[in-house]
Amino acid sequence: MNKTFAIVLIILALALIAYNVTLVDFENPIQGDSTIALIGILASLCAIVLTLIFMTSKKIDKKLKK
Template identity: 70%
Template structure:
């Protein structure tokens, strides 16, 4: 997976976070569609975290290969 694809996937996750924030009813955030939106936000944050960990591991792998 190259850098461009990783950036595109991170941007898609950020867009999903923005969309899900609009779906939250801040008066009652734990009922109905608000719960689903909160789950979507958490899932998107997890996806971003995983993509950033993957990208960092690829950078480390390249440095180790250059050293050998």
């Protein structure tokens, strides 16, 4: 996975977070479609964290090979 693909993946995850925030009913966040939106937000945050961990591990690997 190259850096460009990782950045595009992070941008898509941020877009999904923004979309799912619009679906959350903040008065009842645990009922109906709000629950699904909250799960989508958490999944997108996990994708961002995993991508950042992968990018960091690649940087460490390059430094160790030098």
